[in-house]
Amino acid sequence: MEPYLYLVPAIVLTGTWVYWPMVRTLQLSFYEWNLLPTREPLWLGVSNYAQLLRQPEVPRAIVNTLLYVVGLLPFTIALPVVLALALNLIRGRMAGFYRAIIFLPVLMAPVVSAIVWKWIMNPDSGILNAVLEAVGIGAVDWFRTPNLALWAIAIITGWKLLGFSTLIVSAGLTAIHREYLEAAVIDGASSWQRMLYVVTPLLSPTLVFMLLLTVLLSGQLTFPIINALTQGGPRDATTNVYYLLWQFGFESFNVGLSSAAGVLFFGVFLVVAVGLLRLAERLSFYDA
Amino acid sequence: MMLDRARLGSHALLIGVCALTILPFWWMLSTSFKPANAVFDLDPVPAAPTLQNYAHMWIAIPMGSMLLNTFFNAGLLMVGQVVVATLAAYAFARWRFRGDNLLLVLFVGTWLVPFQVTMLPNYVVLSRLGWLDTLAALVVPHLGSAFAIVLLRQFMKGFPLELIEAARLDGANSWATLWRVVLPNLRAPLAALAILSFISTWNEYFWPLLVTSRPEHTVVQVGLQMFLSSEGEQWGPLMAAATVATVPVLGVYMLFQRHVVEAFVRSGLR
Numbered sequence: 008m009e010p011y012l013y014l015v016p017a018i019v020l021t022g023t024w025v026y027w028p029m030v031r032t033l034q035l036s037f038y039e040w041n042l043l044p045t046r047e048p049l050w051l052g053v054s055n056y057a058q059l060l061r062q063p064e065v066p067r068a069i070v071n072t073l074l075y076v077v078g079l080l081p082f083t084i085a086l087p088v089v090l091a092l093a094l095n096l097i098r099g100r101m102a103g104f105y106r107a108i109i110f111l112p113v114l115m116a117p118v119v120s121a122i123v124w125k126w127i128m129n130p131d132s133g134i135l136n137a138v139l140e141a142v143g144i145g146a147v148d149w150f151r152t153p154n155l156a157l158w159a160i161a162i163i164t165g166w167k168l169l170g171f172s173t174l175i176v177s178a179g180l181t182a183i184h185r186e187y188l189e190a191a192v193i194d195g196a197s198s199w200q201r202m203l204y205v206v207t208p209l210l211s212p213t214l215v216f217m218l219l220l221t222v223l224l225s226g227q228l229t230f231p232i233i234n235a236l237t238q239g240g241p242r243d244a245t246t247n248v249y250y251l252l253w254q255f256g257f258e259s260f261n262v263g264l265s266s267a268a269g270v271l272f273f274g275v276f277l278v279v280a281v282g283l284l285r286l287a288e289r290l291s292f293y294d295a
Numbered sequence: 296m297m298l299d300r301a302r303l304g305s306h307a308l309l310i311g312v313c314a315l316t317i318l319p320f321w322w323m324l325s326t327s328f329k330p331a332n333a334v335f336d337l338d339p340v341p342a343a344p345t346l347q348n349y350a351h352m353w354i355a356i357p358m359g360s361m362l363l364n365t366f367f368n369a370g371l372l373m374v375g376q377v378v379v380a381t382l383a384a385y386a387f388a389r390w391r392f393r394g395d396n397l398l399l400v401l402f403v404g405t406w407l408v409p410f411q412v413t414m415l416p417n418y419v420v421l422s423r424l425g426w427l428d429t430l431a432a433l434v435v436p437h438l439g440s441a442f443a444i445v446l447l448r449q450f451m452k453g454f455p456l457e458l459i460e461a462a463r464l465d466g467a468n469s470w471a472t473l474w475r476v477v478l479p480n481l482r483a484p485l486a487a488l489a490i491l492s493f494i495s496t497w498n499e500y501f502w503p504l505l506v507t508s509r510p511e512h513t514v515v516q517v518g519l520q521m522f523l524s525s526e527g528e529q530w531g532p533l534m535a536a537a538t539v540a541t542v543p544v545l546g547v548y549m550l551f552q553r554h555v556v557e558a559f560v561r562s563g564l565r
Binding site for chain 2: 010011016018026027031032035042044086089092094096106107109111113114116117118126127132137166170178230249262269270273
């Protein structure tokens, strides 16, 4: 009996604010409702799901969600591996200093980051465009150019993630047996490639973990940046599946459609997550 | 020789990345102190620093009450999450009981649930309770933190059972054991958790956006967004507001750097 008493607050809170709402979302996905307390939800069956698949924005949002993952991977995997190797070579005080600096953007609130980058990337007077003009590329209107806006948002989100990812990869690196790394360094420290070939397979569980985080969280981490900077525009160029869900719910007040989208996308993400976790398990034999 | 060259290259690379990391912070600060007629100059350091942007921003939005709301939100959640998680983690670490594994999986599983999947029903509940635009709406739904439970459970599992057993033989009940034996030995993880909770709540944007609407009842992150959309591109005052919203977090980071970094790395960014 005793342990359950200690668990009561956590169980009640998690049940009330996570699991029960999930059931409610599933339930609401079969109804039509506009959030008004005076209106009763109307039973629709699966037609919200059918309508969802017919929404013109949906394919765009799905493609964008994948593009965001692609845009974030350099910041969550490629660069962190290089930086972690560099930090590993230096070690000591300076490495700690660099690490502390690279971590800073993790602490900057998403909205603050969005506003500051909006100023830096401002087409008329931002410092980035001043640099681009000086080197002859010319000013770019980052957030109003459909082909660029998504990548601009991915870069801002990536800038925020780099420090965190580097630390995770660094931790993965220290878990690898020292001799492998030293052997690689002695073999040819001048050759980054060789280092990469030795280290990447040993790091693969960490890298799969980072892939998992990127896939699962890219939709959520880009969310506040999208909201602050483009609201999904221009012409749905920067929207993603979670942003769409938010718009269905709180802009169109179409609770059923929003819930159906939530159920569907969450289901897909869950399947991907389980798949990647399996992969991570299978890859961990390298450093046995 | 070869190693030295590789080291040199590493330093060069890291210095470059650090510069790109710092640039937005520095540009925010620098712009915030520039007078209106110098905001568009590209001077790295303001030639004639002024506080007029801060004064403007402070009048344009209810920054004082927003900061206070954010502070209470983050402070209450910091204490609340740690308390709830401590109790739950203690149950998992000390006893084996029916359904313990299932419960643990259910707690861990909440990490996978995106906020967007639960937001509508939670919003409806809060609006029916009449809690919209109150501190309770900000705090209560987030009191249970799966990450906090898992982290503390891990640390408590590592705690020597003999000590707990000794306390039991001394006649201490489980509650007294928790307070007098277990918690005093868990200061470091508790501190890390508290700091992480404070910082992530301070930076939280979407939940407050959803459940608060009046400027004087909202938090500083939402206030910033309101300021951006109402005043447009008033970069000086905007950067002043952004600086004020960031300084508390940077302060906490400087004081407790190691704790902060470790807690973030363990949390997986949620």
